[in-house]
Amino acid sequence: MADAKVVKIRKIAAAKTMRKLMADHFYELDQAAKEGQPKVAWCTSVGPAELLRAMGFVVYFPENHGAMLGASRIATEAIPAANAIGYSPDACSYMTSDIGAFLQNRTPLSDAYDGITAIPRPDVLVYNTNQCRDVQDWFSWYGDHWKKPVIGISCYRGVGDVTEVHVNGIAGQIEALVDPLEAVSGTKLDIDRLRETVRLSRQCSDLWKEVLETAATRPAPLTFFDSTIHMAPAVVLRGTQLAIDYYNELLAELKTRIADRVAAVESERTRLYWEGMPVWGRLRDLATQFLELQTCVVASTYANSWIFTDLDPADPFRSMARAYTKLFIVRTDPVKERYLSDMIDFFGVDGIVFHDAKTCPNNTNCHHGMPQRIADRLDVPWITISGDLNDLRCYSDEQARTQIEAFAEQLATP
């Protein structure tokens, strides 16, 4: 067969700035952990980062490290070490790869950053179970290991409308974190500093939303695969001016692309939505395959999950509670389906790829009939790819490749 046309992923220039930001972030954490000041707080990806930052902690996000373990493919070698001490191959592979890598004395941070040899040791670990229960188990393992306090928020699940009951409950739990955090940091919470951090976080969220929404343009200037990389500042630096500056730069670049009609996917002909976790160890392969198929994955629930439009500096605790309870992952299926329907309309989506991630049922939405309901109601075709976020033992390259190719063939048929 004649060789397929060689396609190249179009690089985003702002990535250079992002790499510097991330390096600074990890060096800051490393230094703090080595010197004992400022204190290091571990936080779940949608945990109360604003509160921690406002209280002077430097904040480390283990899920971000989990993604790095996946992308570097250290995960698949590290997971068995966690399995061996009782953390099942069916449990979250962010958690198992992170614990496994720790047991093996490995971290992708030391490959990426000279002088960093380990993940930053925490002074306190703060979770929000809005992601899942695994984050609490994960943090508890490290808390036990280092004899450090593990505190957090137990969220509501299966939330339809977010009511005052939800908001009051979660806001109360966030406020209750202040005392134990003050005990660790040795400083009192300054409410004005919290308001300022919430303001910065909201601004970061608004810019991130604008960045993602540029993909509504035809052709889209960025893909889901770009967004999985460029979301890092929204996760680990929200609440700082640095993240805002970064997204201003990225947004300007994307607007220029739109003005110049520069497409992320050359000759874009099909537009897809990705529902579920990324397959971190196969991001490049998948991005390339979609490029070859002239198919742009224009949007995803995953990247959208760091949009917190409800954050309000005038009401920091309650607005954090509201924002972190409105999260897609904790909502009922009818709410999720309304959301997906809006996304399909807004981004002009031709089909949906559901990723059935073996170890993350929480971010997997094809187990309870949702694809079929969406297809029936909105006449949007879909496929399900079996895989995992980090454990490549659960992923068949050939099967995924064939399914994606067949889906593109189906959608390309007039």
Add this chain to the structure above:
Amino acid sequence: MSSDASNHSLGLDVGAAATKAVLLNPDGVLARAVRKSGAHFASAASACLEETTAASGIRLENIQSIVATGYGRRNVDFATTAITEITCHARGCYETFPHAITIVDIGGQDNKVISVTDTGDRRNFKMNRKCAAGTGAFIEEIAGRLDTPIEQLDNLARSATGNLELGSFCTVFAKTELLSLIAHGTPLPEIVKAAFRSVVKRIIEMDPLAGRMVMTGGVIAHNTSIVDLVTEAIGREVLVPKHPQFTGAYGAALLGLES
């Protein structure tokens, strides 16, 4: 479509277990060939090409299109294009049964359910999950475990009279169940039929299988009792093309002709 000296198309379905070829022109199928895919997909494809050209007397330069499909579709360097087996099966089946149909293809390595509209467009498809449960690979493993030639399984299943079932989903667990049946002295035909029933269960749980149902694939070609078991399970007629193993290659050849 009209036939001329060069208006020939070859479809090559390089599957996990077998490579199938169909050579046709607008007047119909001229030759078919099948080979084990083995470890060299390209060699199996070349052998099929040679066999079909020899059998039909059509020279290679008179074949205007060679469409490769199946797992090894990208290994056929003499193909003009590659199309997935899902699209090819849909096309091949619709040619034979030009209605809204649900196709179940049991392959060597995976199962597919493909819905096709009454105009021949593909509406939806699903593939089985990572596991080999319900596929040709499962049947091969069972034959090995029972130390019985695979081609004898169908007759054995037909001679069974009981209604034994295997409870396990997983292939490994199913094989463990087989071991205990063997240990209890269960007659071989009953064990084979139970294994076939397990294949049927894996298919039925993939999809509601609405409308007219068509079954294809090498497993069906060699084990027609599975079709009977599916018919019994869904309570409706199941259509099977005359050459169920060649549907993908046939569809590929048709798509080549139309391109």
